[in-house]
Amino acid sequence: MRYLPEIFANNRRWAEAVRRERPGYLPGLNVSQNPRFLWIGCSDSRVPANEICGLQPGEMFKHRNVANLVRENDPNCQAVIQYAVHTLKVRHIVVCGHYHCGGVRAAMDDTPQDGPLAGWLAPVRDLRQHEGSSLAGLDSEEQRWNRLCELNVIEQVRSLAALPLVRQTWDEGRPLSLHGWMYEFHTGLLHDLDTSISGPQATAPS
Numbered sequence: 122m123r124y125l126p127e128i129f130a131n132n133r134r135w136a137e138a139v140r141r142e143r144p145g146y147l148p149g150l151n152v153s154q155n156p157r158f159l160w161i162g163c164s165d166s167r168v169p170a171n172e173i174c175g176l177q178p179g180e181m182f183k184h185r186n187v188a189n190l191v192r193e194n195d196p197n198c199q200a201v202i203q204y205a206v207h208t209l210k211v212r213h214i215v216v217c218g219h220y221h222c223g224g225v226r227a228a229m230d231d232t233p234q235d236g237p238l239a240g241w242l243a244p245v246r247d248l249r250q251h252e253g254s255s256l257a258g259l260d261s262e263e264q265r266w267n268r269l270c271e272l273n274v275i276e277q278v279r280s281l282a283a284l285p286l287v288r289q290t291w292d293e294g295r296p297l298s299l300h301g302w303m304y305e306f307h308t309g310l311l312h313d314l315d316t317s318i319s320g321p322q323a324t325a326p327s
């Protein structure tokens with residue numbers, strides 16, 4: 122329990138520093154938020170989304186889950202996308218994965234798994250099977266793992282582009298771009314997977 126009082130002490134120091142350095146900023150957040158994009162990322166504690174993008178509170182709307190999955194049958198993720206696109210009117214949705222993702226790694230494990238995590242990761246397991254031949258051409262298990270992390274992000278961007286919520290936005294002529302990024306722990310850098318989609322014309326089967 123010693124850890125929790127430290128959190129509150131940290132919080133007080135942070136709030137005092139923000140109030141001192143940017144008077145009016147925190148009270149402004151009481152009134153509204155104006156995030157520029159929706160971030161769909163992994164729950165991993167090593168990916169501090171705002172910090173690595175240099176953004177302040179109010180500038181990024183976020184949804185996080187294990188292995189950064191976009192699933193049409195996940196009401197949590199769908200509600201976040203609906204609010205971001207229809208109410209906040211964000212113009213960009215970023216799916217940001219990361220290398221050495223434990224969720225992706227678990228989906229590569231051939232030993233039988235149970236519980237909610239096994240069900241949640243089933244699409245990643247399917248993707249691994251589907252991409253089996255291309256992954257087999259890589260030299261090491263670590264390379265296969267990291268490539269599957271990338272392929273998983275690309276797959277989620279495709280899933281986003283097929284969502285009724287997203288198609289409706291494009292049908293109405295509103296700008297909305299989808300992007301796939303990767304984050305690398307050891308350099309702290311983001312990488313663009315060049316898989317961006319800005320309209321229905323870009324989503325024809327490849």
Ligand SMILES: [Zn+2]
Binds near residue numbers: 164221222224225
């Ligand atoms: Zn992860």
